[in-house]
Amino acid sequence: MKPDELRAALPPAAVGWVDEAVTQIEVDPGAIARLFPRAARACGRAPLGDAPGWTADEAARALLLKALPGDVVAGEADRLYRFGDADEKRAVLRALPLLRIGEAGVPLLHDAIRTNDTRLVGAALGPYAAHLDAATWRQAVLKCVFMGLPLSIVDRLDERGDEELRVMLAGLAEERAAAGRPMAADATGLLNRLSGTALRKEA
Amino acid sequence: MRIFDPHIHMTSRTTDDYERMAAAGVRALVEPAFWLGQPRTSVGSFTDYFDALVGWEPFRASQFGIRHHATIALNPKEANDPRCAGVLDVLPRYLEKDRVVAVGEIGYDSMTAEEETAFAAQLQLAIAHELPALVHTPHRDKARGTQRSIKVVAESGIEPGRVVIDHLNEVTVATVKDSGCWAGFSIYPDTKMSPPRMVEILKEFGTERVLVNSAADWGRSDPLLTRATVDLMLASGFTDDDVDLVFWRNPVEFYGQSGKLELDDDDAPEKLFEGNSILRGGS
Numbered sequence: 001m002k003p004d005e006l007r008a009a010l011p012p013a014a015v016g017w018v019d020e021a022v023t024q025i026e027v028d029p030g031a032i033a034r035l036f037p038r039a040a041r042a043c044g045r046a047p048l049g050d051a052p053g054w055t056a057d058e059a060a061r062a063l064l065l066k067a068l069p070g071d072v073v074a075g076e077a078d079r080l081y082r083f084g085d086a087d088e089k090r091a092v093l094r095a096l097p098l099l100r101i102g103e104a105g106v107p108l109l110h111d112a113i114r115t116n117d118t119r120l121v122g123a124a125l126g127p128y129a130a131h132l133d134a135a136t137w138r139q140a141v142l143k144c145v146f147m148g149l150p151l152s153i154v155d156r157l158d159e160r161g162d163e164e165l166r167v168m169l170a171g172l173a174e175e176r177a178a179a180g181r182p183m184a185a186d187a188t189g190l191l192n193r194l195s196g197t198a199l200r201k202e203a
Numbered sequence: 204m205r206i207f208d209p210h211i212h213m214t215s216r217t218t219d220d221y222e223r224m225a226a227a228g229v230r231a232l233v234e235p236a237f238w239l240g241q242p243r244t245s246v247g248s249f250t251d252y253f254d255a256l257v258g259w260e261p262f263r264a265s266q267f268g269i270r271h272h273a274t275i276a277l278n279p280k281e282a283n284d285p286r287c288a289g290v291l292d293v294l295p296r297y298l299e300k301d302r303v304v305a306v307g308e309i310g311y312d313s314m315t316a317e318e319e320t321a322f323a324a325q326l327q328l329a330i331a332h333e334l335p336a337l338v339h340t341p342h343r344d345k346a347r348g349t350q351r352s353i354k355v356v357a358e359s360g361i362e363p364g365r366v367v368i369d370h371l372n373e374v375t376v377a378t379v380k381d382s383g384c385w386a387g388f389s390i391y392p393d394t395k396m397s398p399p400r401m402v403e404i405l406k407e408f409g410t411e412r413v414l415v416n417s418a419a420d421w422g423r424s425d426p427l428l429t430r431a432t433v434d435l436m437l438a439s440g441f442t443d444d445d446v447d448l449v450f451w452r453n454p455v456e457f458y459g460q461s462g463k464l465e466l467d468d469d470d471a472p473e474k475l476f477e478g479n480s481i482l483r484g485g486s
Contacts, residue, residue: 037299041463085257085300117262 001051003066003098006059009051014043018060022067029072032064036080037088039064045087054094061091066098074104081108086117093123103131113140118147125154138165145172145187152186158193166194204228205447208429209454210235210337210369210389210416213260213271214252220419220426221267227430231270231466233458234260235308235337238280240421246289249277253293257300270466272458274307274337275300282321283313291324298332304461305329307337308369311348314341319355326359335365335460337387340375349375353382365460367414370395376408385457389418390428398432402439410441410449414457 007015021039024031040057048054068076077099081092093112096105109132112124125140132140141154142165151157169191176183183191206229213221213234224232234256243249256273264271275297277290297303306329309322322338329336338356341348349368356366368379369387372395379386388404389395396404401415419426433446458464 033296034299037301040301083296085254085302086259086262087301089258115259117259119262 001054001098003063006048006051006054006062009048009054010043010056010059011046014056014060017042018063021060021064025064025067026069029068029076032068032076032080036061036064036091037085039091040087057087058091058094061088062095062098065092065095070100073099074101077101077105078108081111086119090119090123093120093128094126096128097126106131110136113143116147118149121147122149122153127155129155134160134162134164138162138168141165142168142172145169145184148184150186151184151190157190161190161194161197163194166191166197169194204433205230206429206433206450207454208232208416208426209367209414209458210387210418211426212237212418212420213264214239214255215421216419216426218263218266221264221269224426225267225269227427228433229269229426229429231272231454232264233272233274233304233454235274235305236276237278237308237339237420242284243281244284244286246287246293249287249290250293253297257297257302261302272302272304272464273300274305275303276307276309276325276337277321278308279310279312279318279322279339279341283315283317288321291321294325294328295332298328298334301463301465303334304458304463305335305337306332308339309336310339310352311341312339314344314348314351322352322355323359326356326361329365330359330361333462335367335457336361338366338368338384340368340370342370345370345372346374346378349378353378353384356382356384364412367457369414369416370418372396373400373404376404380408380412385412385414385453387414387416389416390432391418392423392425392428398428398435401432402435402441405436405441405445405449406439410445410453412453413449414454415449 010018021035039060043056043060045055045057048056048059051059065077077092081089084092093108105128109124109129112120115121121143129137137160144151144154169187173183173191208229211232211234236253236256253275261271275294277287281287306325309325311318326336338352340352352368356363363383367385367387370389371379371386376386388401390398390401415432417426417428429450433450436446455464
């Protein structure tokens, strides 16, 4: 989702508030500290029909971050995440792939994945998770299975899924079977696909 | 039956409590920042706690369909520790958060000069951030502490209707009623206030501008004493409407003065991904 698509998906009143806030941030980047927490009150929290998976507050906050000058955006994103409530943290995570910050946002993903808040763990596994090393990413995928998160939230799941992830999922499946507890269908599906890939590679 | 507990320290409670509260009719609550039993020695210790009040705890509550809000402040007891004085400087950041609906708990513990300075400064923060204030009254020397609290509130210039003076009893309720502040009562198993005494106070002083809470925390306390008080009110001749006023409309009116109360349907577990829950245990 591109910034102009997010803006277009917002209701008109929210667009007005965001445009005004963006102007303020362009003049004074420090203003984002005050505007970022207010975005939900100003723009609402409704899911956006034209931006599937995004809510109005998340989109508005992404646009505020996008308005920051290049030399301060990484530092401000870090501060807004550090001092944000759970919704603000999630909004920073969602916005990371839109920002030109290279790998500077990776520590935020690590923090989010350490939490036990499904909204934060889920938001950490979007497109920006491309910057995560394979071991961290596999652990995070397995954590999604433990937390009951749908694996459809994981960006490029099948592309990144590898033999090591297959081994980890197979181990979990064995434990679950021994305990008489089911494993989520999407996790079983992933395990089957990875096993199939492994067989094809062997053949 | 809908109950809004206007003062309860869920950080100290388990998911069993959330489950039983939801079953008893609790649909919303306010968790004030307070003392944790173990004294804190740095500002960072407070910010991690405040972060939990606006992050992890609302998430836990949402698992049980309970809407969680917080009040943020430097509490009176720890206002006496110079190592914690810097907490006042980080408060403005938290007072801007969506779910922070008041400044609190502020007030007196031992009625020291340090407590009074922090109390007055935080009433000014309430005015500046357009928030109501939650004032704790001391356990020792309570009557004089309550009178002095009312005086500090009056001197601050905050509108008394935006202030609740909490933990009241038979001795202190009349002064607070006369001041124009809201009267708060914490129902405890064996200390501050009990359900039968609460019902008598409601009979004498009426159901307007009264907030009744469980204030359940890490001490001996019971998060279902709101519901026990509801049941006793009904058994004592109060109507369903009286109960709804005291246990829902009053807290909604008081904390609604923040402009930040969110009680509509978009606050509940639907923000989560379908089917997941901390009830399954984390990793």
